[in-house]
Amino acid sequence: MTTASEAPAVGLTHQSSEDTGLGHRGPESKSIVVPYGFWLFVLSDMVLFSALFASYATLAHATDGGPTSSELFHRGLVAVETLSLLVSSFVCGLAMIAAKRANMLWTQVWLLVTGLLGFVFLSIELYEFASMIAEGAGPQRSAFLSSFFTLVGCHGAHVTCGLLWIGTMMAQIWTKGFQPHIMRRLLCLSVFWHALDIIWVAIFTIVYLIGTLP
Amino acid sequence: MTVVQLLYSIKTRDQRRDVTGDPWDGRTLEWLTLSPPPHYNFAVLPDVHGEEAYWTRKQTAIKMDQLIDEPDYQPIEMPVNTPTGVIVAFFASICGFAVIWYIWWLAILGLIGAFAIFVWYAWRDEHEHIIPVEEVRANARERRRIRMEHLHTLSQSV
Numbered sequence: 266m267t268t269a270s271e272a273p274a275v276g277l278t279h280q281s282s283e284d285t286g287l288g289h290r291g292p293e294s295k296s297i298v299v300p301y302g303f304w305l306f307v308l309s310d311m312v313l314f315s316a317l318f319a320s321y322a323t324l325a326h327a328t329d330g331g332p333t334s335s336e337l338f339h340r341g342l343v344a345v346e347t348l349s350l351l352v353s354s355f356v357c358g359l360a361m362i363a364a365k366r367a368n369m370l371w372t373q374v375w376l377l378v379t380g381l382l383g384f385v386f387l388s389i390e391l392y393e394f395a396s397m398i399a400e401g402a403g404p405q406r407s408a409f410l411s412s413f414f415t416l417v418g419c420h421g422a423h424v425t426c427g428l429l430w431i432g433t434m435m436a437q438i439w440t441k442g443f444q445p446h447i448m449r450r451l452l453c454l455s456v457f458w459h460a461l462d463i464i465w466v467a468i469f470t471i472v473y474l475i476g477t478l479p
Numbered sequence: 480m481t482v483v484q485l486l487y488s489i490k491t492r493d494q495r496r497d498v499t500g501d502p503w504d505g506r507t508l509e510w511l512t513l514s515p516p517p518h519y520n521f522a523v524l525p526d527v528h529g530e531e532a533y534w535t536r537k538q539t540a541i542k543m544d545q546l547i548d549e550p551d552y553q554p555i556e557m558p559v560n561t562p563t564g565v566i567v568a569f570f571a572s573i574c575g576f577a578v579i580w581y582i583w584w585l586a587i588l589g590l591i592g593a594f595a596i597f598v599w600y601a602w603r604d605e606h607e608h609i610i611p612v613e614e615v616r617a618n619a620r621e622r623r624r625i626r627m628e629h630l631h632t633l634s635q636s637v
Contacts, residue, residue, distance in 0.1 A: 433598055446606065 296449060303453040307460045310423075314464050317416040318471060325476065327408035334409070334476030337402055343473045346389045347465065350424075353382030354462040361455050367443045373435055379458070380431040383424055390421050413472065420468060423461050430454055499629040500622075506534035513622050519557055519610060522619040523550045541634045546623055555610045563600040567593045 293301075325334065360375035394414070397403065404414035434447075434454055441447050488495070500514040511533045512520055529535060540546050574589030576582075 429594060433601065437601065441604075450601075 296445070299449045300452055300456065303456055307456060310460065311464070314416075314419070314467075317412070317419055318467065321412040321416045321472065324408040324412040329407040329409075331407045331410070332400070332402045334472070335478070337397060338473050338477050340473065340477055342389060342393060343469065346386050347469050349382045349385045349389075350462055350465050353379050353386065354459055356382065357455050357458045361451065364438070364443060364448065364451055369438070372438060376431055376435050376438075380428055380435075383428050383431070387421060387424050387428070390417070390424075394418070417468060417472065420461065420464055423464075427454075427458055427461060430457070499625060501629060504633060506531040508532050511536070513618075513625070517618050519555045519615075522552055522555070522615050522622075537630065537633075541630050546627060549619075549623070552612055552616045552619060554612045555615055556607045557610060558607055559603075559605055561600060563596060566596045570596065
């Protein structure tokens with residue numbers, strides 16, 4: 266049995282510093298149970314997105330005589346969007362490494378950069394939405410656009426929540442330090458952020474790349 | 480008719496109340512705990528062998544005229560009760576309603592409410608409380624006493 270004075274256990278390790286109080290027959294420690302529960306949430310979120318992807322794929326050509334995907338999407342803008350989100354995911358990994366080493370300054374810096382890159386992504390997305398609506402290509406125009414705004418907007422709403430979460434975590438790390446429960450939350454945040462990245466890669470491929478094929 | 484049944488049940492509820500936790504001579508583990516069960520449910524995780532874990536255990540106890548040896552009770556860690564989920568759901572519903580009807584100020588209000596409650600919850604330092612081993616042991620001994628009486632009743636009724 267390990268003692269509580271050791272460094273906070275992060276990640277999927279069985280050498281946990283927490284005892285569930287039920288001996289070897291009890292449930293797994295929190296450093297196992299909490300990320301497991303969060304993975305279940307992420308997987309259920311993936312199911313939600315699968316449904317949105319399916320409806321988009323079905324309705325992608327139902328433009329009702331309105332603008333089509335190749336007329337609306339600009340690969341250059343989306344490339345910048347994708348790049349900022351991918352780099353933000355990488356920087357999130359750096360923040361996790363800094364947090365494991367209990368380095369306050371770099372954890373905060375990397376989390377801030379993660380959030381800023383996420384904000385850049387979100388700003389470009391909102392700009393894209395606004396200019397599409399201004400062109401008369403809003404969600405009410407056609408079934409294609411309804412499903413587009415639902416799918417991409419749902420991802421954008423997730424990123425917005427992620428940004429709020431990043432800000433909250435920065436404040437929590439600042440005031441409470443690298444306590445085990447804070448580290449577990451940070452781990453969940455990083456799982457969430459990477460999951461959003463994976464979903465974006467699918468959106469980028471299915472909506473933007475395939476949609477702008479010549 | 481249903482109303483009469485309901486009223487009669489309410490009127491005679493005290494003489495019908497089950498105190499054994501096993502009113503139907505059950506076969507599975509949910510009948511092993513007390514009625515009403517303690518909020519941590521089992522004092523120790525029961526060993527499960529086979530589908531009808533409680534039935535085997537009960538028949539052995541009746542045959543031997545004693546329960547299994549008293550296990551080594553440990554303090555139990557339980558999460559602190561919190562209304563956070565319900566309150567966040569309340570604000571989230573307001574937000575969802577407002578978005579559907581384009582009431583933007585209300586949507587923002589709902590979002591801020593949900594987020595504020597979430598942060599308030601996240602800032603607590605106490606997330607679990609420990610039920611002391613004395614309390615666990617006392618409850619468990621009381622349960623074993625009731626269980627033993629109940630087994631006697633059962634074995635005589637066979």
